[in-house]
Amino acid sequence: MISLETLITIFIFITGACIGSFLNVVALRGLSGESIVFPPSKCPKCGNKLNWYTNIPIISYCFLRGKCRFCKKPISIQYPVVEFLNAALYLICFLTFGYTVKTLFLLPLVSLFIVIAITDLKETVVFDMHTYIIMALGVIYSLVPETDISILQSILGIAAGFLIFEGLARLGYIFAGTRAFGEGDTLIAMGAGAFFGWKTLILIIFLSVLLQAFLTLPLLFNKSLKNKDYKTTSAYLILVLAVIAVYLFKKFNLYDNFPLILGLLITVSIMLLLALCIILKDIRQKRSSDDFLYLPFGPALVFAGLIAIFYQTQLTEFAKTLLNL
Secondary structure, three states, rough: OOOOOHHHHHHHHHHHHHHHHHHHHHHHHHHOOOOOOOOEEEOOOOOEEOHHHHOOOOOOHHOOOOOOOOOEEEEEOHHHHHHHHHHHHHHHHHHOOOOOHHHHHHHHHHHHHHHHHHHHHHHHHOOOOHHHHHHHHHHHHHOOOOOOOOHHHHHHHHHHHHHHHHHHHHHHHHOOOOOOOOOOHHHHHHHHHHHHHHHHHHHHHHHHHHHHHHHHHHHHHHHHHHHOOOOHHHHHHHHHHHHHHHHHHHOOOOOHHHHHHHHHHHHHHHHHHHHHHHHHHHHHOOOOOOOOOOOOOOOHHHHHHHHHHHHHHHHHHHHHHHOOO
16 A cells, blocks of 8 residues: 555656656747747657657656657657656655745745756856746745745845855956856846855855866866867966965965965965966957857856755855865
């Protein structure tokens, strides 16, 4: 006999998968400018209307072996991945927070995060409405009694998201002649601030910068090597050496030696300045050409936000550990 708890768990997973299917529609039709209601689901390759049994989340993709029933052309792996991801996150939310108000608010937050990541990755587009809904949900959540955030913390989180990202974005005009971050990134940060408050938002930003750096720097390094742009390649190596120098200094606890402290500060400052000058010059030269590599920052923010949902305490400890290395 299947228990009620097991049935509810299965129901939540299936519901998450069905909503995940709808998220694909919201994201892709939002980018194409089509209505999310009409026309009914169709194959993007041949335009044939999909029958209900060829549109079952996850299952239909497996049954059809990843190909359209009509034209036999490949179906994007995005569809089952998003369906499964949304279903899995719904299930994790329920298993982690149970029958609580927090779960009810986190489910739409998770789905909106997924939609934002899809549109930003595919077309570097973040729809304002999606972020406004997150902000509104965050503020409403803070008004619910016995939640883990107050209305003041929510408002301060929105303000912090705006000030931090707009401040950093405008620094880009000074150093690179363009915004360092898109306006969509500011709105995502404001939404996260509304839900988590300014303190956790800072941790989310901190983690998202690390994630973006781990992804971006190797790609940029590889691209500069392929283009035989050894000057830019050396700039990325300098950045890595500067980080290693600071790590070794802290590892061997050399704080009591003032000449070493002064020497390290001067050396690292010169290294960072030199590297940044080379990189920013490269950005100015390539940002209007096809050779310019741009990776949206929104997905890193979203992923960091998802981590904060389930591992807020561990994220705080992780930040402290990094700072104490």
